[in-house]
Amino acid sequence: MTDTPKPKRARRSARTPSSQPQPGGGAGSPPADASPSQSLPEPTAKPESKAARIVALMQRKEGATLDEMVAETGWLPHTTRAALTGLKRKGHTITSIKNDGVRRYFTTAPR
Numbered sequence: 001m002t003d004t005p006k007p008k009r010a011r012r013s014a015r016t017p018s019s020q021p022q023p024g025g026g027a028g029s030p031p032a033d034a035s036p037s038q039s040l041p042e043p044t045a046k047p048e049s050k051a052a053r054i055v056a057l058m059q060r061k062e063g064a065t066l067d068e069m070v071a072e073t074g075w076l077p078h079t080t081r082a083a084l085t086g087l088k089r090k091g092h093t094i095t096s097i098k099n100d101g102v103r104r105y106f107t108t109a110p111r
Contacts (some may be wrong), residue, residue, distance in 0.1 A: 020101055052073070055092065055107060063097075063104035 024080060051075040057064035067082045068085065088094055091110030096103050 051087065054080070054083060055087065058094070058105050058107040062105040065102055065104055069105070 053072050054069050070077055084094055092107045094107045096105045
């Protein structure tokens, strides 16, 4: 067993071309066997974020309780309250009303 270190490979950044050819001509080009008549699959629509679902709940006429928002997102209550703080920072006006021991949250569109 020798104690000589192995030489390290040179690091390659994403913009540095590889010395080995990529199958299909590279990451951005279609495969060599693809004909122009074949179309690439259409990108799917971006799924609605959990924050957007919270906003939709709070924009209802009756607003939303913390329990409703937790059930909708699957988050813990403290995470849901932190998301409300994040929405405030993004410009949403969030108000709350407490009736019979239940707090309901309401919002309007960002400023």
